[in-house]
Amino acid sequence: MNNTGGHTYGEIYVEDAAMRRITLTEFAKEHGHTKAAQMLGCTQGALSKAIRVGRDVFVTLEEDGSLSAQEQRPFPSQKTAA
Numbered sequence: 001m002n003n004t005g006g007h008t009y010g011e012i013y014v015e016d017a018a019m020r021r022i023t024l025t026e027f028a029k030e031h032g033h034t035k036a037a038q039m040l041g042c043t044q045g046a047l048s049k050a051i052r053v054g055r056d057v058f059v060t061l062e063e064d065g066s067l068s069a070q071e072q073r074p075f076p077s078q079k080t081a082a
Contacts, residue, residue: 024050024057024069040069 028036028051037047040059050057056072 019063020061021058024055024059027059039067 022030024036024047028047030036031039033048034044037044040047057069058072059067059069061067
């Protein structure tokens, strides 16, 4: 694979993209659960559970090659007591 214009995370090469945003599920499918968890700095179990329970998490590959993951939640997140 040609490593021109991309970034390497461990053994995974990622082509440069202008701020790519994908779901956590898609990211895990692309890289495998274990490698995806390593790339995000969490355990494979935490990543798998987040996917299994349907958390609304998105992974963003920034232009500089850094990764971030953020969960989208409704506000307020809990119903107020009546």
